[in-house]
Amino acid sequence: xxxxxxxxxxxxxxxxxxxxxxxxxxxxxxxxxxxxxxxxxxxxxxxxxxxxxxxxxxxxxxxxxxxxxxxxxxxxxxxxxxxxxxxxxxxxxxxxxxxxxxxxxxxxxxxxxxxxxxxxxxxxxxxxxxxxxxxxxxxxxxxxxxxxxxxxxxxxxxxxxxxxxxxxxxxxxxxxxxxxxxxxxxxxxxxxxxxxxxxxxxxxxxxxxxxxxxxxxxxxxxxxxxxxxxxxxxxxxxxxxxxxxxxxxxxxxxxxxxxxxxxxxxxxxxxxxxxxxxxxxxxxxxxxxxxxxxxxxxxxxxxxxxxxxxxxxxxxxxxxxxxxxxxxxxxxxxxxxxxxxxxxxxxxxxxxxxxxxxxxx
Amino acid sequence: xxxxxxxxxxxxxxxxxxxxxxxxxxxxxxxxxxxxxxxxxxxxxxxxxxxxxxxxxxxxxxxxxxxxxxxxxxxxxxxxxxxxxxxxxxxx
Ligand code: SF4
Ligand code: SF4
Numbered sequence: 001x002x003x004x005x006x007x008x009x010x011x012x013x014x015x016x017x018x019x020x021x022x023x024x025x026x027x028x029x030x031x032x033x034x035x036x037x038x039x040x041x042x043x044x045x046x047x048x049x050x051x052x053x054x055x056x057x058x059x060x061x062x063x064x065x066x067x068x069x070x071x072x073x074x075x076x077x078x079x080x081x082x083x084x085x086x087x088x089x090x091x092x093x094x095x096x097x098x099x100x101x102x103x104x105x106x107x108x109x110x111x112x113x114x115x116x117x118x119x120x121x122x123x124x125x126x127x128x129x130x131x132x133x134x135x136x137x138x139x140x141x142x143x144x145x146x147x148x149x150x151x152x153x154x155x156x157x158x159x160x161x162x163x164x165x166x167x168x169x170x171x172x173x174x175x176x177x178x179x180x181x182x183x184x185x186x187x188x189x190x191x192x193x194x195x196x197x198x199x200x201x202x203x204x205x206x207x208x209x210x211x212x213x214x215x216x217x218x219x220x221x222x223x224x225x226x227x228x229x230x231x232x233x234x235x236x237x238x239x240x241x242x243x244x245x246x247x248x249x250x251x252x253x254x255x256x257x258x259x260x261x262x263x264x265x266x267x268x269x270x271x272x273x274x275x276x277x278x279x280x281x282x283x284x285x286x287x288x289x290x291x292x293x294x295x296x297x298x299x300x301x302x303x304x305x306x307x308x309x310x311x312x313x314x315x316x317x318x319x320x321x322x323x324x325x326x327x328x329x330x331x332x333x334x335x336x337x338x339x340x341x342x343x344x345x346x347x348x349x350x351x352x353x354x355x356x357x358x359x360x361x
Numbered sequence: 362x363x364x365x366x367x368x369x370x371x372x373x374x375x376x377x378x379x380x381x382x383x384x385x386x387x388x389x390x391x392x393x394x395x396x397x398x399x400x401x402x403x404x405x406x407x408x409x410x411x412x413x414x415x416x417x418x419x420x421x422x423x424x425x426x427x428x429x430x431x432x433x434x435x436x437x438x439x440x441x442x443x444x445x446x447x448x449x450x451x452x453x
Contacts, residue, residue, distance in 0.1 A: 007381055009393055055381035057393055083377075085388040110373045110390045149373030151390055177371075177446050178390055223446035225391070 005283055005292065007055025010247040011084075012062055012260065013044065015075065017252050019065040020093045022128030023116060024357035025155055025190040025197055027260055028064060032360075037253040041071045043273065045078035047250060050278040052082040059084040060112075064252070067094030073102045080107035087112055089153070092139035093132055100142050111143055112151040112180075118166045126159070128359045144175040151178040156207065157197040164210045171222060179222060181211060183229035187261040189360045191320055195348040196357050204232050231345050235306060236313025236329035243315060244292040248282060256281045258288050261316040265325040291315050291325075300335060301328055364414035364432070366450040368439050369407050374447050376404055389447045403435055412453045413439065 017032040039047070048059065059079050066072055067090055079086040087110040088103070095103075113136070117123035123133035143150055152171040156164065164181065171179040183204075184190050184197050199207075211226045218224065230237065240247050240259045249257040254273040262268060268290055271281040282288060290296070294307055301312045313329020321330045321344070322337045330337030362368075370376075374389040376396065385396040387404065396404065402423075406416045417432040424431070442448040 053381075055379075057379065057386060057388060058391075085375075087390065109388075112390075147372055149371065149390055177373075180391075220443055223444075 006245065008051075008246060008248050008282060009056065010058045010060065011051045011056045012060045012247065012249045013047070014062050014064065014249065014251050014260070015044070015066045015069045015072075017064040018068040019063055019091070019360075020068070020129055021065070021091050021116070021132060022359040022361055023126060023155070023189070024193040024359055025157060025184045025188075026360040027185070027188040027190065028360065029188055029261075029263060030192065030360075032064075033252045038069075039252065039254045039273070041074050041078075043254065044075055045082075047254070047273050047278060048075075048079045048082040048084060050273075052084055054279050054282060057085055058087065060087045060089055062089040065091055065094055067092075067099070073099065073106050076103055076106040076108050085109050090114070091116075091127070091132070092136040093129070095139050095142075097142050100139070100146055100148075104146050104148065108148065110151065111148045112153050113140060113143070113174075113176075115152055115154045115167065115170070117160055118163050118170050122160060122163070126357075140174045149178075150174065150176045151180060152176040153180045153182065155182050155184050156199070157184045158199045158203070159197075161199045161203040161207050164207050165214075168210070168214050168218075168222070168224070172218075177223060178225065180225045180227070181207075182227040183207075185227070185230060186320065187264070187316055189358070192358050194344075198231070198345070198348045199229060200349050201232060204229055230314075230317070230331050231341060233331055234333045236310045236317075236331040238310045239314035239316070239329075242293075242311045243290075244282075244288040248278075248288075256285065256287075258291070259314075259316065262287060264316050265319050267325075296326070298326070298328060304334065362413065362436060362440050362443065362450060364417075364436070365412050365453050367409065367412045367453050368416075368443070368448050368450045369409040370404070370447070371449040376401070387442075387447060389445075392445065392447060394447070399434075400438065403438055407448070 016038055017028050076086055086108055088108055089112045091114050116127040120133040124130050154167045186194050190197060211224060215224050244258050249260045255270050268287045270287050271285045294311060297312045301307050313331060315325045317329050318327040319325040321340055327337055328335040330341040376385060376387050379386045385401045387394040387396055402420060413436055417428060417435045421428040421431045439448055443450060
């Protein structure tokens with residue numbers, strides 16, 4: 001049977017893996033690419049043009065820290081010339097007043113600022129960078145003066161989940177229109193630090209209540225998007241809205257991925273923008289077709305009424321927990337893999353001090 | 362929201378014609394909404410001056426439909442977008 005393939009809506013461009021911070025939950029791979037491997041300004045500009053022609057509407061400039069690219073402003077100009085809605089995902093470090101004004105002139109549509117903690121002590125510890133918090137607050141002020149629409153992105157985990165009310169307050173104070181309360185997803189560096197980051201059931205329940213209340217009281221003032229912690233759910237999320245259905249990622253060296261962690265699946269072959277066009281990669285690339293649609297799903301999912309809702313969940317999670325990227329996501333309570341996940345959860349949330357972080361370097 | 366509110370698209374939210382899918386879309390932070398004819402007609406009238414009452418009256422005239430039918434639909438549509446952060450409003 002032929003799967004109907006729609007054009008992609010969104011592209012995440014990981015401009016660089018370089019970053020002044022060292023968050024222990026960073027979703028970058030544990031093997032970071034060096035500066036020398038990064039695509040040139042011209043190649044990125046060409047990729048943006050190709051993406052727009054392919055149907056991409058929104059571009060997320062990410063990293064690492066995208067501000068570590070000296071050509072960031074040129075890249076934004078190129079993205080806007082291609083007609084893309086352009087969002088900058090940044091820690092704020094590496095931005096200053098002049099650069100932010102240049103980004104404004106370049107037509108940047110939106111800024112998403114990551115938050116490592118609501119106090120300097122916590123934020124600088126998690127980010128592994130002294131003085132980072134103060135600089136971020138300064139950058140947030142300039143962002144607000146310029147009038148960029150701002151989303152605050154707060155990755156929540158065992159150490160900071162209790163600060164959730166203060167985190168939402170901070171979004172209000174900084175004039176953000178939107179906050180993403182994203183409970184840490186276990187990929188990349190976060191997987192290494194899973195035991196230290198895994199929240200407790202009680203923390204998660206409290207957080208859900210806080211979010212539900214805040215959504216009501218702040219309606220019309222602050223949009224709150226909540227990404228619940230996977231391991232405490234009964235059914236998986238539809239990762240990327242379905243593999244190869246809506247979005248694609250381009251890594252610093254031009255490798256095109258169906259999701260940012262796809263390289264953890266060893267048997268997949270990935271194409272790069274230096275060898276094939278984005279269109280060929282999207283429609284014909286092996287990695288995109290490997291788990292596209294629902295035909296490949298195991299029998300358990302084929303006969304399940306959630307088949308077209310979650311598409312069997314996250315491939316990378318099945319790989320990480322079960323060593324089998326083709327299995328149903330182990331978050332699924334119906335699946336045999338859930339026992340393995342529950343065992344991990346039990347082990348990691350014992351009433352003992354969390355192990356130390358391994359900071360990304 | 363009330364009929365007196367003046368809705369507008371804030372910075373960072375815009376409509377455009379998607380040349381690949383051949384539809385009008387509304388783009389905002391992390392959001393893409395495909396617009397139908399009515400959506401396009403309403404959003405095309407958010408000029409930062411007209412209040413909801415004026416927008417509805419105008420639409421009722423252009424589409425030759427009763428105002429009692431149009432007005433609640435318009436307010437519901439705009440309010441939903443306001444809750445998603447895609448529309449802002451100021452009192453007139
Ligand atoms: S998660 Fe932290 S370390 Fe990773 S790119 Fe973002 S700011 Fe840098
Ligand atoms: S059985 Fe498959 S489709 Fe059904 S909920 Fe579990 S993972 Fe999703």
